[in-house]
Amino acid sequence: MADRYLNFTGTTPGRFLARRLGLPQPATLRRWAPEHPTLQGDLLHLTVGGDSPHKGDLTDILTRTNLNATTTPDSPHPTAVVVDATGIGDTPDLAQLHALLHPVVRSVAENGRVVILGTPLSLTDHHQAAAQQALEGFVRSLGKELGKGRTATLVRMCSAGAAESTLRFLLSPRSAYVSGQVIEVGEAEADPSPRDWDRPLSGRTALVTGAARGIGEAVAEVLARDGAHVVVLDVPAAQAELVRVADRLGGTALPLDITADDAGEHIASALAPGGLDILIHNAGITRDRKLANMPADRWSPVLDVNLTSVLRTTDALLKSGALNRGGSIVATASIAGIAGNVGQTNYAASKAGIIGMVRALAPVALAEYGVTVNAVAPGFIETKMTAAVPLLIREAGRRMNSLAQGGLPVDVAETTAWLAGASSGVNGQVIRVCGQSLLGA
Numbered sequence: 001m002a003d004r005y006l007n008f009t010g011t012t013p014g015r016f017l018a019r020r021l022g023l024p025q026p027a028t029l030r031r032w033a034p035e036h037p038t039l040q041g042d043l044l045h046l047t048v049g050g051d052s053p054h055k056g057d058l059t060d061i062l063t064r065t066n067l068n069a070t071t072t073p074d075s076p077h078p079t080a081v082v083v084d085a086t087g088i089g090d091t092p093d094l095a096q097l098h099a100l101l102h103p104v105v106r107s108v109a110e111n112g113r114v115v116i117l118g119t120p121l122s123l124t125d126h127h128q129a130a131a132q133q134a135l136e137g138f139v140r141s142l143g144k145e146l147g148k149g150r151t152a153t154l155v156r157m158c159s160a161g162a163a164e165s166t167l168r169f170l171l172s173p174r175s176a177y178v179s180g181q182v183i184e185v186g187e188a189e190a191d192p193s194p195r196d197w198d199r200p201l202s203g204r205t206a207l208v209t210g211a212a213r214g215i216g217e218a219v220a221e222v223l224a225r226d227g228a229h230v231v232v233l234d235v236p237a238a239q240a241e242l243v244r245v246a247d248r249l250g251g252t253a254l255p256l257d258i259t260a261d262d263a264g265e266h267i268a269s270a271l272a273p274g275g276l277d278i279l280i281h282n283a284g285i286t287r288d289r290k291l292a293n294m295p296a297d298r299w300s301p302v303l304d305v306n307l308t309s310v311l312r313t314t315d316a317l318l319k320s321g322a323l324n325r326g327g328s329i330v331a332t333a334s335i336a337g338i339a340g341n342v343g344q345t346n347y348a349a350s351k352a353g354i355i356g357m358v359r360a361l362a363p364v365a366l367a368e369y370g371v372t373v374n375a376v377a378p379g380f381i382e383t384k385m386t387a388a389v390p391l392l393i394r395e396a397g398r399r400m401n402s403l404a405q406g407g408l409p410v411d412v413a414e415t416t417a418w419l420a421g422a423s424s425g426v427n428g429q430v431i432r433v434c435g436q437s438l439l440g441a
């Protein structure tokens with residue numbers, strides 16, 4: 001269902017009226033397109049808190065984006081501002097953050113990016129931990145202030161090299177609907193290079209569950225665009241749509257109910273001898289009803305599809321060795337699993353369960369199988385599922401985020417593709433694709 005308000009406020013009279021009435025003013029987000037695959041313009045690279053050990057590596061990485069990186073704030077409208085705050089070790093240093101950003105923040109271009117780089121919080125130095133945690137409150141507030149499609153993100157990193165794929169994602173149109181997030185990038189080898197950054201998943205095989213339509217179809221499309229061979233899975237009843245998706249993407253259709261006890265074995269045997277590099281758990285269902293009115297036959301299927309089958313197939317594919325070393329798993333949670341939602345005790349339990357699985361499995365899977373495990377947590381995404389939501393609730397869902405609009409399936413897909421191809425330092429993360437929704441913030 002089209003977002004008529006977004007279309008209206010995209011016109012001159014609509015913009016005028018929204019401003020005069022103090023209504024939300026969503027900007028048209030600049031997403032990836034073949035004619036503009038990268039952001040363009042100036043990138044202001046600032047450093048606070050003294051000398052940064054990352055400066056050299058960061059300069060190299062930022063120069064490799066398509067943006068024109070500079071350390072002098074003389075651009076009238078920088079497209080991106082990257083602040084290296086890894087050197088902040090105590091709260092007085094935070095004044096420099098204010099001093100450097102205060103004069104430039106207003107001038108950041110529409111659809112621009114502010115990326116703050118911090119370090120992991122110290123467990124022994126409470127002054128460092130206070131100052132670094134302060135960055136989180138700063139970024140989450142800035143994301144709410146920026147407007148005009150601009151986003152703010154905090155990346156806590158151990159090394160710039162391991163964060164390259166993450167920085168590239170954040171400094172590109174692919175991250176248009178990701179704001180107010182905190183991303184941890186742990187110790188890892190530098191992002192594998194040389195890499196064809198236009199097709200970073202080239203040579204990889206990816207399985208996407210629930211890919212006959214909606215977000216799963218968009219994920220398969222973006223993975224294929226990024227070079228992966230996609231195996232698309234959905235229920236046998238959706239075989240015709242599934243085959244159409246597979247044919248369009250040069251992939252393989254695998255009709256299968258993911259809740260089958262032997263789904264993992266079935267997938268493993270259907271794969272080419274090269275095995276699987278990327279496993280995307282996207283299939284999901286809702287059966288909403290308040291708990292007091294919810295019979296068991298609306299509870300169990302949701303837990304089975306959204307959580308139990310994810311655990312079962314993950315275990316089977318890891319243990320059988322079907323998932324190659326260097327591979328990745330990305331599961332689909334939801335902000336309902338973080339904030340909860342009326343009528344969704346079953347759904348929110350299943351999605352919160354995904355978050356639990358990701359956090360516990362990530363270190364083990366990386367150590368034992370060389371596989372990363374992360375999750376996306378979509379907010380309000382414009383799909384058939386949300387088109388069925390009653391009008392007023394739908395409008396509230398669309399506007400109650402910093403970007404004042406719903407996301408598109410492609411936004412979830414872009415984030416999924418970044419996680420699927422990121423360095424092993426990106427592990428155990430739950431990334432919300434929600435335009436910084438107020439729910440569960």
Ligand SMILES: NC(=O)c1ccc[n+]([C@@H]2O[C@H](COP(=O)([O-])OP(=O)(O)OC[C@H]3O[C@@H](n4cnc5c(N)ncnc54)[C@H](O)[C@@H]3O)[C@@H](O)[C@H]2O)c1
Binds near residue numbers: 384
């Ligand atoms: N749309 C949103 O706003 C939103 C928000 C948060 C999270 N999500 C999550 O994103 C994922 C995709 O959502 P969507 O909106 O595209 O949903 P959708 O209903 O359009 O698509 C889900 C797909 O999963 C398939 N599927 C269901 N049960 C299956 C099974 N047992 N085996 C194999 N395939 C099965 C369906 O046939 C369908 O093609 C889900 O996990 C959903 O919970 C969506």
